[in-house]
Amino acid sequence: MPQAGESLWPAPAKLNLFLHITGRRADGYHELQTLFQLVELCDSVGFTPRADGRIVRTGGLADVRPDDDLTIRAARSLQAASGSKLGASVRVIKRIPTGGGLGGGSSDAATTLLALNALWQTNLPIETLVKLGLTLGADVPIFIYGSTAWAEGLGEQLTPVELPPSWFLILYPGIAVATREIFQAPELTRNSPRLTMRAILESGSSRNDCEAVVRARFPEVARAFEWLERWAPARLTGTGSCLFAQFASAAEAERVAARAPDCWRSFVVPGLNSSPINERLRASE
Numbered sequence: 001m002p003q004a005g006e007s008l009w010p011a012p013a014k015l016n017l018f019l020h021i022t023g024r025r026a027d028g029y030h031e032l033q034t035l036f037q038l039v040e041l042c043d044s045v046g047f048t049p050r051a052d053g054r055i056v057r058t059g060g061l062a063d064v065r066p067d068d069d070l071t072i073r074a075a076r077s078l079q080a081a082s083g084s085k086l087g088a089s090v091r092v093i094k095r096i097p098t099g100g101g102l103g104g105g106s107s108d109a110a111t112t113l114l115a116l117n118a119l120w121q122t123n124l125p126i127e128t129l130v131k132l133g134l135t136l137g138a139d140v141p142i143f144i145y146g147s148t149a150w151a152e153g154l155g156e157q158l159t160p161v162e163l164p165p166s167w168f169l170i171l172y173p174g175i176a177v178a179t180r181e182i183f184q185a186p187e188l189t190r191n192s193p194r195l196t197m198r199a200i201l202e203s204g205s206s207r208n209d210c211e212a213v214v215r216a217r218f219p220e221v222a223r224a225f226e227w228l229e230r231w232a233p234a235r236l237t238g239t240g241s242c243l244f245a246q247f248a249s250a251a252e253a254e255r256v257a258a259r260a261p262d263c264w265r266s267f268v269v270p271g272l273n274s275s276p277i278n279e280r281l282r283a284s285e
Helices: 070-082 104-119 126-134 140-145 179-183 197-203 211-217 219-228 250-257 276-283
Strands: 007-024 030-050 055-059 087-093 149-152 157-160 167-172 243-247 265-272
Touching: 007 104, 007 140, 007 167, 007 276, 030 055, 030 104, 030 167, 030 197, 055 070, 070 087, 070 104, 070 126, 087 104, 104 126, 104 140, 104 276, 126 140, 140 149, 140 157, 167 219, 167 250, 179 211, 211 219, 219 243, 243 250, 250 265
Parallel strands: 055 087
Antiparallel strands: 007 030, 030 087, 030 149, 030 265, 149 157, 167 243, 167 265
């Protein structure tokens, strides 16, 4: 529930339906091709505008320093870029598992940029917000644009895609996986051939290049794969610990989720072609 004077804004998760790493740049960043699928699994980010110009975190991850919190960094970045004299109290209500490859931190940052741009009435164009977001993380732009999309480059070259309705069972095996560890792993392959979106979607030969590394380094993730693959084809999302399977209906996904071991968290959610925060902003125009 929102607190007095606070407005709550959604921050949806994403799945990488596939993830091909096509190269590594001189600066250490990775070139990739992926299909981002937004899903109806959301954090909530609360904002209470302040007249004193301060950016204050009032709730969120206790083990993350405020100066390292992407929502606080996003708010300060917007404040500096816009010249706004307003501030905000920021509260994150987490539902998206941390370190799961679902983009929760990036989505919280994108929601912060979008919501405060509206609440502060700074009215920066979305292209400016995307540039600010990219300084915070490679996944932030997908959540600012707010559409399921084909992505290339660092993940910021986006082409919106309309996918047919589907449901996903997401399993979180209770551990966080650091993106940096996986991308720095010497055994990670970085030479997948660049393909067109059509070729990948029609061939059905896509994969997640990070999956073998994560399964080898984290036995609990490997165990979750072995379990889920008994019921449906499973895939890792991003570089994190979460894996997922796709179903035609909620009932099918719920039947499998009901069998999941109690030591894992499971989420049954529909895919989204459009982010709820972007729909909210469009409705208010």
